[in-house]
Amino acid sequence: MGLYIALEGGEGSGKSSQAKVLARRLDAVLTREPGGTPLGAELRKLLLSPDLPSVSARAEALMMAADRAEHMAVVVEPALAAGRHVVSDRSVYSSLAYQGGARGLGVDAVRSMNEFALAGRLPDVVILLQASPEVARSRMKSLPDRLEAAGQRFHDVVASTYAELRESEPDRFVSVSADASFAEVETAIWSALEPRLP
Numbered sequence: 001m002g003l004y005i006a007l008e009g010g011e012g013s014g015k016s017s018q019a020k021v022l023a024r025r026l027d028a029v030l031t032r033e034p035g036g037t038p039l040g041a042e043l044r045k046l047l048l049s050p051d052l053p054s055v056s057a058r059a060e061a062l063m064m065a066a067d068r069a070e071h072m073a074v075v076v077e078p079a080l081a082a083g084r085h086v087v088s089d090r091s092v093y094s095s096l097a098y099q100g101g102a103r104g105l106g107v108d109a110v111r112s113m114n115e116f117a118l119a120g121r122l123p124d125v126v127i128l129l130q131a132s133p134e135v136a137r138s139r140m141k142s143l144p145d146r147l148e149a150a151g152q153r154f155h156d157v158v159a160s161t162y163a164e165l166r167e168s169e170p171d172r173f174v175s176v177s178a179d180a181s182f183a184e185v186e187t188a189i190w191s192a193l194e195p196r197l198p
């Protein structure tokens with residue numbers, strides 16, 4: 001059985017680029033949420049479109065969970081069963097931080113709602129990239145998607161909810177400061193992960 005590794009963090013943490021490099025280094029299947037499957041790609045367009053400004057928090061959480069259910073069934077479980085490692089850019093912990101924390105649905109409610117989608121499978125390791133708000137802002141795209149445009153207070157709650165999740169699940173979480181250069185962050189991720197590799 002391979003290892004299921006998720007990269008997590010707020011906007012501008014550099015996690016998508018780090019996920020690519022890490023997957024190459026591990027010869028892992030590289031994937032992402034939302035959008036890691038054909039169904040997920042359609043859901044991602046809907047979820048992130050700036051033309052869809054008001055989606056109720058519960059509908060947003062359920063669409064993220066639908067993406068996740070498909071992703072687990074079609075990509076993550078088959079790859080792990082075939083002995084491959086999986087590196088995923090985001091996971092259920094994004095739903096806990098964004099929908100549970102920042103949208104105010106509550107971490108416990110979002111966690112239990114996702115149990116059905118996950119069918120018992122959680123990431124073995126969550127690499128949390130923590131960027132300071134100034135660095136995150138400087139790395140943001142000029143045309144933000146719907147969630148990126150949600151405002152500083154929203155993103156502050158995302159960051160504090162991630163920090164709480166890390167405190168409550170220290171065995172699963174590895175946290176790395178994302179403020180340094182790309183190469184330094186890459187090295188820090190590898191040093192933190194290496195002892196956990198089978």
Ligand code: TMP
Pocket residue numbers: 011016033034048064089090091092094095096098099147148
């Ligand atoms: P990305 O910017 O990492 O590609 O992620 C897409 C956006 O979707 C990002 O703003 C975080 C958000 N998101 C949630 O709100 N809940 C989730 O469960 C996931 C997976 C992503």
